[in-house]
Amino acid sequence: MSKLSRRNFNIMLGAAGAATAASTAIGSFAYAQGKGKVVVIGGGAGGGTVAHLVKKGAPGLDVTLVEANAQYTTCFFSNLYLGGFRSFDSITHSYDGLKKLGVKVVTDYATGVDSARKTVTLRGGTTLSYDKLVLAPGIDFKWAGIEGYDDEAAKMMPHAYKAGVQTQILKKQLEAMKAGGTVIMAPPTNPFRCPPGPYERASMIAAYLKANKPGSKLIIFDPKPKFSKQALFQEGWQAHYQDIIEWVPPDLTGGGVKKVDAKAMTVTTGDGETVKADVANIIPAQRAGKIVHVAGCSDGDWCPINPEDFSSTKVKDIYVLGDASIAKKMPKSGFSANSQAKVVANSVLAALAGKKKFPARYRNTCWSLISENNGIKVGAAYKAGADKVDVSSKFISKTGETEEMRKQTFEESLDWYTAMTNEMFAKG
């Protein structure tokens, strides 16, 4: 850098932000340009948004996004694809927008984190160094919970709880099923991503069956005695799918599905009853994606975080957000992850680019579609409490709402989907 530009720079800094500059360890030039390396692992709802906002906020920062897949299929609206209300293409996104913005998108799988050296290693052999590391790997499955269910069995009895090929398998199986067939669904135990997800899925599968496979049934063996938006879903099922959906609470089955035989296409419940399925959607219990455990950020299945900025309580210079974090009272949702990402981005920009750090605000809204144009929603505003994220206020759709209201709610969700995926992938 020439003398002249440094001098100009110092003058500018003197006027705009000397006080904050004094408190940062980085040199003054670096400070205004934004200098440093940010590595984000996981290009989903949380990680995509962080990469976008950090790069946009300080183009001088070196931002690398490590994502295992070249394209991302959203879990959100994947149920609508199953119901026939959305195409697969419309829920699949590329990373071109982020690349265009200047984010280095690396299609590889992160296998190691050395938090002392501040490096990340990738399966392909690359080592990346970081000043700040952001982990947003989503979930992994705890296969041990259901005897006989594993990665292989999931090819025959899809979970479809990571969207993509799994969702397509489930869709094809539904299409191939004979009329009058039986679909069995096993929702997961708590906590899991998207609390209303399995029940929106039940609604969408039922919508498909009603229109295409007369006489078919959908039996839900739930390990939980109650579920998200239950009154609203059950009202909708009663009205639209009375002869199709049968929800069976755990006290009637000895705790839901405990065992499967993927070859025989049977599921066995806790009280020993074995049932044959034509299609079986088995959703196992979940834990944070593997990399957070490797990085030493987890405490049991999930990662404790500081509620004011989602930095790890366990490892310095690492943030964990989205499904992998313990964000109580926020549910694990794409909306939540996107909301947390804004606070993480602000914190990273404050640390590396001298931006002002503002108090955290969080929000969630989860829409679900019950039948055509029949949308419902639940949501809340949150703030950082002392040791957890606290609810400030909440709302939920009401039973007995007009068709017009439900249609408006559904249409809202369409706009939200576009806005959020634009933000995740720096599109539009």
Add this chain to the structure above:
Amino acid sequence: MLKILAFVIATSTAFQTSFAANDSEVRDYGEYLAGECSACHRDGANETIPPIVGYEVLAFIELMETYRNGERQNQAMVSVAKSLDKEQIKALAVYFASVKPKEN
């Protein structure tokens, strides 16, 4: 209308007392707060969730007030509007007023 006026006045007093600094700081705060809006609102969407850029400051504040006083009842927006204090709404108004709508 009276209510809105009172609100606007209250807002500007609060604004003066707590933001000694210049407008750009207010705008920066508004930009941060607007992160919450962009999950649903985008520039160019004009169906169910309208774009919210380019409003005059006072018009924006009045619109937000309709979600606080019960005139408009969309649950998601009522929740958003009620979770913001007057300074925050003002900061958002300043920020959104500074953003030009996209030409379509």
